[in-house]
Amino acid sequence: MILNQARNRPGRRRAQLENENVTLETLSSFHVVHPRSMGWYRAVKEKLSSKRDVKPLPATPGSQPLTASSPPPAAAPHAATRGAVSSSDASRDEIEMKDNTVIIVFGASGDLAKKKTFPALFGLFRQGFLPPDVKIVGYARTKMERDDFCARAVSYIKNAQNDAEITASIGKFKDLLSYVTGSYDDGAGFDALDVHLKDIEAKYTSKDRNRLFYFALPPNVFVTVAKNIKEHCYAEPGVNRIIVEKPFGKDLDSARELLSSLKQYWSEEETYRIDHYLGKEMVKNILVLRFANVTVGGIWDKSHISNVQITFKEPFGTEGRGGYFDSFGIIRDVLQNHLLQVLSILTMERPVSFSAEDIRDEKVKVLRSIPPITREDTLLGQYVGADGKPGYLEDETVPRGSVCPTFAATTLWINNPRWEGVPFILKAGKALNEAKVEVRIQFKDVTQGIFDDITRNELVIRIQPSEAIYLKMNAKTPGLQTRAMATEMDLTYNRRFADAKIPEAYEALILDALQGDHSNFVRHDELDVAWKIFTPILHWIDGTSGTRPSPVGYAYGSRGPAELNAFVERYGYQRTNSSYEWPVTKLGA
Ligand SMILES: NC(=O)C1=CN([C@@H]2O[C@H](COP(=O)(O)OP(=O)(O)OC[C@H]3O[C@@H](n4cnc5c(N)ncnc54)[C@H](OP(=O)(O)O)[C@@H]3O)[C@@H](O)[C@H]2O)C=CC1
Ligand SMILES: O=C1O[C@H](COP(=O)(O)O)[C@@H](O)[C@H](O)[C@H]1O
Numbered sequence: 001m002i003l004n005q006a007r008n009r010p011g012r013r014r015a016q017l018e019n020e021n022v023t024l025e026t027l028s029s030f031h032v033v034h035p036r037s038m039g040w041y042r043a044v045k046e047k048l049s050s051k052r053d054v055k056p057l058p059a060t061p062g063s064q065p066l067t068a069s070s071p072p073p074a075a076a077p078h079a080a081t082r083g084a085v086s087s088s089d090a091s092r093d094e095i096e097m098k099d100n101t102v103i104i105v106f107g108a109s110g111d112l113a114k115k116k117t118f119p120a121l122f123g124l125f126r127q128g129f130l131p132p133d134v135k136i137v138g139y140a141r142t143k144m145e146r147d148d149f150c151a152r153a154v155s156y157i158k159n160a161q162n163d164a165e166i167t168a169s170i171g172k173f174k175d176l177l178s179y180v181t182g183s184y185d186d187g188a189g190f191d192a193l194d195v196h197l198k199d200i201e202a203k204y205t206s207k208d209r210n211r212l213f214y215f216a217l218p219p220n221v222f223v224t225v226a227k228n229i230k231e232h233c234y235a236e237p238g239v240n241r242i243i244v245e246k247p248f249g250k251d252l253d254s255a256r257e258l259l260s261s262l263k264q265y266w267s268e269e270e271t272y273r274i275d276h277y278l279g280k281e282m283v284k285n286i287l288v289l290r291f292a293n294v295t296v297g298g299i300w301d302k303s304h305i306s307n308v309q310i311t312f313k314e315p316f317g318t319e320g321r322g323g324y325f326d327s328f329g330i331i332r333d334v335l336q337n338h339l340l341q342v343l344s345i346l347t348m349e350r351p352v353s354f355s356a357e358d359i360r361d362e363k364v365k366v367l368r369s370i371p372p373i374t375r376e377d378t379l380l381g382q383y384v385g386a387d388g389k390p391g392y393l394e395d396e397t398v399p400r401g402s403v404c405p406t407f408a409a410t411t412l413w414i415n416n417p418r419w420e421g422v423p424f425i426l427k428a429g430k431a432l433n434e435a436k437v438e439v440r441i442q443f444k445d446v447t448q449g450i451f452d453d454i455t456r457n458e459l460v461i462r463i464q465p466s467e468a469i470y471l472k473m474n475a476k477t478p479g480l481q482t483r484a485m486a487t488e489m490d491l492t493y494n495r496r497f498a499d500a501k502i503p504e505a506y507e508a509l510i511l512d513a514l515q516g517d518h519s520n521f522v523r524h525d526e527l528d529v530a531w532k533i534f535t536p537i538l539h540w541i542d543g544t545s546g547t548r549p550s551p552v553g554y555a556y557g558s559r560g561p562a563e564l565n566a567f568v569e570r571y572g573y574q575r576t577n578s579s580y581e582w583p584v585t586k587l588g589a
Helices: 010-018 024-028 037-050 110-126 145-153 163-177 187-202 218-231 250-262 281-289 294-298 322-326 329-347 356-368 506-513 524-542 566-572
Strands: 101-106 135-140 177-181 209-215 238-246 271-273 305-313 378-384 409-412 423-429 436-443 458-464 468-476 485-490 552-555
Touching: 037 101, 101 110, 101 145, 101 187, 110 145, 110 163, 110 506, 135 187, 135 378, 145 177, 177 187, 187 209, 187 218, 209 218, 209 506, 218 238, 218 250, 218 356, 250 524, 271 506, 281 294, 281 329, 281 458, 281 468, 305 329, 322 329, 329 356, 329 423, 329 524, 356 524, 409 566, 468 566
Parallel strands: 101 135, 101 209, 135 177, 209 238, 238 271, 305 423, 378 552
Antiparallel strands: 305 436, 378 409, 409 423, 436 458, 458 468, 468 485
């Protein structure tokens, strides 16, 4: 049900509801609340909740209250809410930053802040998910007037049609913004920031102050900034949290050092380590898909699954970001974090509940069953110029003669009874033929004997673009013959959920941090075990353990190295037979 279903008549449905006997159940059946009705929605819900005296549902993966496009957490009792995800209250420590909240963005002059952080904050603001009296403060070394900062902060907000409502919201959003110039290593800048924050907070009604510090910063200043905030800007009484961006180190030792340095100042509970793939709708969907469907749960093991591929493809190269990229490479940039997170959710055992600690306990357990990646299981590539597009080495920001891989395919093995012998192939590359991130689970052959040359089942979870889940399967060819043909069951989101707004990953994650939900953030031990898996191969690539391997070349805009097909076939992957056509199959005469 959509509150204000007729979007051009926002008041009508609400007016109707105001005359009805609205209950919590009615309210929690709304999928989308029009931004203009959000204030009313919240007020009614609060009133009804206080009458009921029930605990709100926690913000948990897959539950409606998590997403920025759905109503705020529904205050319905667990059992009464269909499809609600239950969590163990015992392990929850969430304190929601409801009011008296300031969000401080460090590195506010930078790329991430402009492209992701501020647009996400705007998205949350527009949909009514930010605390009502919130203020947002940018902090960086760059000297900027407030107007310039505001213009920069809203420059990536999408409003191609000049929608009047969005334009008005941008105006109101700018009213929340202010900017402080200061350095990262000098306490005086942080003192000035604290004075500015206290000025803002002086207008708040309560003494409790909530400060959410977002590090949109390069990692070389993480520790200094963490220390300076703690020493100069820590609000007491109040709730203080830091959101830290990747990269969290370059290998096991540096990650441990970074973790322990940050821990001197910030507790695990106060720390939210972002891996933005954990905020993506289809990644969050994996838990629901696996544990809410007995059909899926029943075939999720080595008896049914032959091999799994998790693929990340980008159609552009490093283009000016080569300086950063070259000291990291594609494995640190994408595989060790984003793809490994997807893998752990795909393969973990059923958590006791959907609480943050229960989920992360299971993720850590499965990651600990993965031995370090071997050289034999790894294929490395680097793109070369093609069709007028420059090769990696032609990027001026890349060191000459670099052997940094821009493509990697590597196979992981899980030594536990569920997954023993199943290859998990992680593949990621820059400058490929398309933009796509997907999980492809290929099932085993059916028992032979009654069919010739029958295609294997494959379950595909397309994370982006155009979110979808489809199962490639065999069906009888329509008509009088009895022949099997490859077809699929298709859940393409924009067809099935025509009016759904899929939240941006950063919207979902910032909301989680405000609500105190760690489920979709990386815990310290998760990080440690992730680095254990990748460190030996990274040291080999870096040349710290002998000669550096040379990546094979692949053309800009291609599918990747020519060796890739043979690589995935080595692990049992079989291509679907060539008569399969998507989305429409022509049967011919
Ligand atoms: N950009 C992206 O799309 C993504 C970025 N990230 C991560 O987010 C973080 C920020 O990324 P991004 O915004 O691209 O980074 P930027 O290089 O744009 O840096 C952000 C800001 O930090 C300051 N800064 C830059 N270099 C230094 C330095 N050497 N010492 C001190 N301050 C510096 C600058 O602000 P000033 O000089 O004004 O203080 C700059 O505006 C990084 O950890 C990155 O890995 C993660 C995912 C995607
Ligand atoms: O963290 C990173 O992710 C982006 C890809 O993110 P996506 O949400 O667009 O899939 C990648 O381009 C970048 O190199 C990497 O640092």
